[in-house]
Amino acid sequence: xxILNEWKIRLFDxxxxxxxxxxxxxxxxxxxxxxLEKFRSNKxxxxxxxxxDFFYHSVEPCPVKTCGLxxxxxxxxxxxxxxxxxxxxGIEEWENRxxxxxxxxxxxVRYIVETIHDVTQLKMPERELSKARDFxxxxxxxxSTAIIAADLRGKIIMMNPAAEELTGYxxxxxxxxxxxxxxxxxxxxxEIMKIMRDGTKGGKGKLQLSRYTIINARGEEIPVDLxxxxxxxxDQEIATVGxxxxxxxxxxxxxxxxxxxxxxxxxxxxxxxxQLAAGVAHEINNPLTxxxxxxxxxxxxxxxxxxxxxxLSCIYEDAKRCGKIIKNLLAYxxxxxxxxxxxxxxxxxxxxxxLIRDRNFFxxxxxxxxxxxxxxxxxxxxxxxxQVIVNIVMNAVDAIDHxxxxxxxxxxxxxxQTACIEVSDTGRGIPETDLALIFDPFFxxxxxxxxxxxxxxxxxxxxxxxxxxxxxxxxxxxxTTFVVEFPLYRPFxxxxxxx
Numbered sequence: 001x002x003i004l005n006e007w008k009i010r011l012f013d014x015x016x017x018x019x020x021x022x023x024x025x026x027x028x029x030x031x032x033x034x035x036l037e038k039f040r041s042n043k044x045x046x047x048x049x050x051x052x053d054f055f056y057h058s059v060e061p062c063p064v065k066t067c068g069l070x071x072x073x074x075x076x077x078x079x080x081x082x083x084x085x086x087x088x089x090g091i092e093e094w095e096n097r098x099x100x101x102x103x104x105x106x107x108x109v110r111y112i113v114e115t116i117h118d119v120t121q122l123k124m125p126e127r128e129l130s131k132a133r134d135f136x137x138x139x140x141x142x143x144s145t146a147i148i149a150a151d152l153r154g155k156i157i158m159m160n161p162a163a164e165e166l167t168g169y170x171x172x173x174x175x176x177x178x179x180x181x182x183x184x185x186x187x188x189x190x191e192i193m194k195i196m197r198d199g200t201k202g203g204k205g206k207l208q209l210s211r212y213t214i215i216n217a218r219g220e221e222i223p224v225d226l227x228x229x230x231x232x233x234x235d236q237e238i239a240t241v242g243x244x245x246x247x248x249x250x251x252x253x254x255x256x257x258x259x260x261x262x263x264x265x266x267x268x269x270x271x272x273x274x275q276l277a278a279g280v281a282h283e284i285n286n287p288l289t290x291x292x293x294x295x296x297x298x299x300x301x302x303x304x305x306x307x308x309x310x311x312l313s314c315i316y317e318d319a320k321r322c323g324k325i326i327k328n329l330l331a332y333x334x335x336x337x338x339x340x341x342x343x344x345x346x347x348x349x350x351x352x353x354x355l356i357r358d359r360n361f362f363x364x365x366x367x368x369x370x371x372x373x374x375x376x377x378x379x380x381x382x383x384x385x386x387q388v389i390v391n392i393v394m395n396a397v398d399a400i401d402h403x404x405x406x407x408x409x410x411x412x413x414x415x416x417q418t419a420c421i422e423v424s425d426t427g428r429g430i431p432e433t434d435l436a437l438i439f440d441p442f443f444x445x446x447x448x449x450x451x452x453x454x455x456x457x458x459x460x461x462x463x464x465x466x467x468x469x470x471x472x473x474x475x476x477x478x479x480t481t482f483v484v485e486f487p488l489y490r491p492f493x494x495x496x497x498x499x
Contacts, residue, residue, distance in 0.1 A: 018116040024073055024109055026050045026061060038116070051114070068099035069112050076101050076109055082119075094123035146224075146244040152237060154179030154189070166224075166246055168217030180240070183214045193240075196230055205230035205237075214244065223247040262436055284322075291319045342489050343385065345376045345410045345419045352389020353408075361394070364402040370409040376419045377489040380466040388470075391459040392423045392482050399427025399480060417488055422473065424481040435472060 012019070018035035020028055028046050036042060051069065052058050064070045068081040083095045096119045102111040140147055146163035150156050156179070159171040167174065167183060181189040196207050207228040213221050225245040230237050295316040302309050349371070356362075396406050404426035413420050430438060437443045439460040463470045468486040475481070 015115075020046070020051075020114050022051055022069060022112045022114060024112070026052065026069060028054065029111065035116070068097055069114070072099045072101045072112055073109055076103065076107070082123075092124075093118065093120045095119065146246070147241065148174075148180065148183075148244070149231075149239055149241040150180035151239050154181045156180055157239065158241075163244065166216065166222065166244060167214070173217075180242075183216075185213065185215070188212065192226075192228055196228060205232065211247070223251060259436075262440075265440075288319060288322055292316065292323060295319060340379050341382055342377055342379055343382060345378060345421055345486075346371045348378075348382070348385055349389055349408055349410060349421060351382065352386045352393065355386050355390050356393065361397055364404075365397065365400055366405045368405060368407040370407060372410045372412060374412050376410065376412050378419050378486040379489045380468075380486065384462045385466060388459050388462050388484060389421070389423075391455040392484070395455060395482075396423050396425035396427065396480070399429075400425050401427065404479075412488075413485065418485045419488055421484045422481055423484075424479060426479040429477050429480055430472065430475045435475070438472070439470075 012030070013033045015032050015034065018032065018038045020031040020035055022028055028049055028051060031043060031046050036046075039046075046054055050061075052061050056062070061067065062070070066081065068079040071079040078098065078100045080096055080098045083097055085093050085095060087093060096117040098115045098117065100113045100115070101109045102113060104110040140158075140160050143160055144162055146166040147158070147160045148156060148163045148167075149158035156171070156174040159167075159169075159174055164170055164174075169178065183189075184192075192207055192212075196205055199205075207226065209225050209227050211223065212226045213223050216222055224247055226242060228240060228242040231239040231241060295312055299309065299312055299316060302312070393406070393408075400406060406426075407422070407424040409420075409422040409424070411420050411422075412418075434443075439456050441454060441457040443457070460470055463484055463486075466486060468484060470482065470484045473481040473483045
């Protein structure tokens with residue numbers, strides 16, 4: 001019997017894993033050599049203590065739910081518990097502690113054998129992978145780029161907060177109510193998949209940065225830069241993921257930059273024309289005056305039935321038209337303000353209308369006046385600003401084509417503290433493609449011989465020289481509204497006049 005006991009002790013000590021034997025009351029009965037080596041201790045410091053005292057330096061037992069020994073006592077079966085521990089050196093380890101019951105003749109638990117398996121090498125990669133997944137999820141959640149994933153049926157399976165903001169759908173709404181195809185125009189999602197599958201843009205399974213328009217929950221069209229990839233499992237397609245960058249702000253900046261470039265170009269053209277006009281006036285105006293004078297003089301001497309009258313009349317009329325062109329060109333070289341005065345906007349509007357001598361221009365046109373009762377004063381050159389009114393009104397007359405309504409309006413723009421003059425017509429409107437060009441010199445949509453393209457560009461220059469601005473407020477097939485805005489006149493009030 002003694003030999004048998006010695007053999008059992010040697011067998012216990014030779015177990016390759018740290019092992020201890022416990023009583024049901026959690027008192028340590030014995031530990032093997034591997035246990036002592038692992039915990040750098042001796043039997044005197046362990047045997048007789050409770051397991052929670054030795055492992056956790058606690059007088060309180062472990063909670064039943066997390067205690068493998070308590071579970072063994074409850075059902076007399078083997079149980080295991082995964083423990084995350086930190087050694088005295090601060091090293092993190094993972095241990096799988098297996099509790100096995102030793103039963104007596106009555107089937108009751110007499111002892112519990114606890115074996116400690118070091119699973120750190122298995123658990124750490126799993127934990128690192130979990131950390132990587134958590135980090136990836138945080139990157140996706142925090143990304144300013146909208147990210148949407150969908151299965152091959154189009155069912156949305158992932159959206160980050162940026163995608164929710166872009167589309168106007170919460171993830172649950174998108175997952176339950178729509179498919180990814182509904183974010184695009186009809187047929188567009190199929191076109192994208194076709195491109196990715198034949199590898200024409202970015203390689204197989206990928207669509208490199210491309211510009212598309214998506215439709216949000218409110219039905220708004222949003223321009224985006226889109227990158228899409230197919231997700232594979234082996235060679236099988238299982239899902240798609242798209243990255244969407246909202247281009248609305250970028251396009252606004254591009255438009256603002258284009259408008260700035262147009263303004264600079266317009267200013268350069270006007271400056272060049274001013275220099276050109278001064279030279280042209282001296283070189284051409286004198287001989288042109290002679291042509292007009294002598295052709296008119298000869299016309300007066302010819303009989304009405306003289307066959308030469310027709311040809312001479314054409315010379316006279318064309319010379320007069322050239323004279324008008326020269327006059328408009330001269331406006332560019334004379335934009336300096338010669339005489340400023342204080343003007344009431346209503347009086348200025350009436351003055352501009354009075355400059356249109358030929359009232360036949362307004363035949364068939366109903367003129368409505370909605371003039372402000374406020375005293376709205378501005379400072380500027382009366383003749384130049386009168387020409388502004390003439391040019392805008394004549395532009396409206398041409399658009400109406402002698403059948404419609406023209407509304408003249410003045411008002412005080414309270415927020416901006418500016419004076420505004422509006423000229424609205426019920427004409428054919430301005431095509432969107434022409435809106436950016438209407439103030440450019442020589443731009444005209446009129447037939448050859450009907451206009452020089454200098455009216456609105458001259459107007460733009462005069463308004464700018466008078467510290468104002470002009471723009472198209474609205475235009476459609478139902479008509480156009482031009483707005484001219486000037487700063488209010490502010491009388492000079494001396495500060496702190498000494499007594």
